[in-house]
Each structure stands twice: as structure tokens, then as C-alpha cells.
Amino acid sequence: MGVAALRLTGAVKTYGAKAVLDGLDLDVQPRERLAVLGPSGTGKSTLLRVLAGLEPLDSGRLACTEITATVFQQPLLLPWLTVRDNVALGGRFRGNRARFKQEWVAHLLELFGLGPLAGAFPDQLSGGQAQRVAVARALAIRPSVLLLDEPFSALDPATRRDLQRWLREAVGSLGLTVVIVTHDVDEALFLATSIAALDGSGRIARRWHTEPPADHDELAGHALRQELLDAYRSQLGSAPAATP
Numbered sequence: 001m002g003v004a005a006l007r008l009t010g011a012v013k014t015y016g017a018k019a020v021l022d023g024l025d026l027d028v029q030p031r032e033r034l035a036v037l038g039p040s041g042t043g044k045s046t047l048l049r050v051l052a053g054l055e056p057l058d059s060g061r062l063a064c065t066e067i068t069a070t071v072f073q074q075p076l077l078l079p080w081l082t083v084r085d086n087v088a089l090g091g092r093f094r095g096n097r098a099r100f101k102q103e104w105v106a107h108l109l110e111l112f113g114l115g116p117l118a119g120a121f122p123d124q125l126s127g128g129q130a131q132r133v134a135v136a137r138a139l140a141i142r143p144s145v146l147l148l149d150e151p152f153s154a155l156d157p158a159t160r161r162d163l164q165r166w167l168r169e170a171v172g173s174l175g176l177t178v179v180i181v182t183h184d185v186d187e188a189l190f191l192a193t194s195i196a197a198l199d200g201s202g203r204i205a206r207r208w209h210t211e212p213p214a215d216h217d218e219l220a221g222h223a224l225r226q227e228l229l230d231a232y233r234s235q236l237g238s239a240p241a242a243t244p
């Protein structure tokens with residue numbers, strides 16, 4: 001194992017009397033795509049916010065030397081800016097306007113199939129298109145780590161699968177490290193090279209390494225699928241989730 005892109009050691013995060021993270025250790029290697037699965041309330045979003053540096057720890061340590069970008073469930077686009085300017089905004093917000101490269105924005109628009117929509121405004125976009133813009137905007141700062149909190153959960157299943165394909169291809173071609181929070185076992189299997197389960201103990205209950213299938217058609221026969229669904233059911237104490 002080389003130097004981790006992200007490393008949490010003994011992370012404790014408490015809200016009131018409740019320790020949501022309770023001595024959690026986590027390593028994410030460069031170019032690893034980690035999916036965090038777990039029932040509602042087990043601390044997935046808290047963990048992501050901690051990894052993003054948005055949430056201070058009560059104790060423990062986050063080591064991250066990489067540039068990190070975060071995408072949330074809602075695209076949060078600025079309605080008065082075009083798609084191109086929304087994507088470009090990611091770069092400006094980080095104060096690197098001088099180094100900001102118009103070609104990079106053009107490349108991102110191309111990568112996410114947004115070229116024909118570059119001049120459109122957010123209210124002219126479908127939910128899937130808007131979320132593609134949100135991911136492209138996150139990548140405008142040229143991060144090496146991308147953190148995603150249920151980015152596709154508000155979308156219909158077919159659009160969600162399309163977005164999963166875009167995302168997997170884009171992060172693969174850019175060589176990014178990814179952490180994605182999801183409730184969806186199939187989304188985790190399609191996108192991830194490793195999966196971590198939270199069970200409410202405040203620590204990682206289980207970790208699997210996995211080989212993503214070539215396409216969604218192969219998910220049903222994936223060797224780990226049944227094990228994950230069973231783990232959800234028996235160990236994580238919750239109804240399993242999978243893309244309908």
C-alpha cells in the first residue's frame with residue numbers, strides 16, 4: 001500500500017450525547033473508488049463532511065494532502081448563469097482565476113456530454129443534466145479527490161444508470177480518487193472498487209474490495225451482490241436497497 005489519498009485515524013464526532021463517529025479508521029488509496037453504504041442515520045453524510053473538511057472532529061485525525069471537491073444530492077446551480085459559467089464558477093470560487101483555463105471547462109463540458117447545453121440556463125435542464133453540470137463544476141478546480149453524497153438519489157433509475165456511466169468513465173479518465181455515499185447496493189457495485197459498510201457503531205463495520213462489472217446488465221450476477229444484500233439485511237439491520 002502506498003500513501004493514502006485520505007486517512008482518518010480514530011475519528012470521533014459527537015452531536016449532543018451521540019457519538020456518530022466513534023474511533024473510526026479509514027484509508028482511501030489514490031485512484032480507489034470507495035462506496036460508503038449503510039442504513040439511514042449511521043453517519044455516512046457526517047463521514048463525508050469530515051473527509052471534505054467541512055466538519056471538525058472532536059478527536060482523531062484527518063490526513064489529506066489532495067485537492068478535494070464535493071458534490072451533494074442537489075445540484076445547487078446558480079440560476080442566472082449558463083451551464084458553461086456554472087462549470088467555470090468552480091474554478092473561480094477557489095481563487096485561481098489567473099490559472100483558470102477555459103480549455104479545461106471545455107474539456108469537462110465535452111466529458112459530460114454538456115457541449116450542446118453550454119449556453120442553456122439551469123431551469124432549462126433535466127434533473128440528470130443539472131447533476132452532470134454539478135459534477136463538472138466540482139471538477140473545475142482540478143481536484144484529485146471527489147466526494148459525493150448520494151448525488152443521484154433524486155433521479156429516476158434510467159437517468160441514474162446513465163449518470164453512473166458518465167461518472168465512472170470521467171473519474172477513470174481523470175484518475176480521481178472517489179468516495180461516494182449511497183443507499184444503493186447496485187450503485188456501489190457499479191461505481192466502486194471498494195465498499196465500506198457503516199452499521200451505527202460509529203466505525204466501519206465491514207470493508208470489501210470489488211471488481212466493478214462492465215455494464216449494469218452484469219450486476220444481477222455479481223459475486224458480491226447477494227453478500228451485500230444479505231449484510232444489509234442481517235448485519236446492518238435494514239431493508240436492502242438496489243436500483244429498481
Ligand SMILES: Nc1ncnc2c1ncn2[C@@H]1O[C@H](COP(=O)(O)OP(=O)(O)OP(=O)(O)O)[C@@H](O)[C@H]1O
Pocket residue numbers: 015020038039040041042043044045046047
Ligand atoms: N449538524 C447536526 N446536528 C445534530 N445532529 C446531527 C447533525 N448532523 C447529523 N446529525 C445526526 O447524526 C446522525 C448521523 O447523521 P448522518 O446524516 O451522518 O447519517 P446518514 O447515514 O448520512 O443518514 P441518511 O442516510 O439518512 O442521510 C443522525 O442521528 C443525525 O440526526
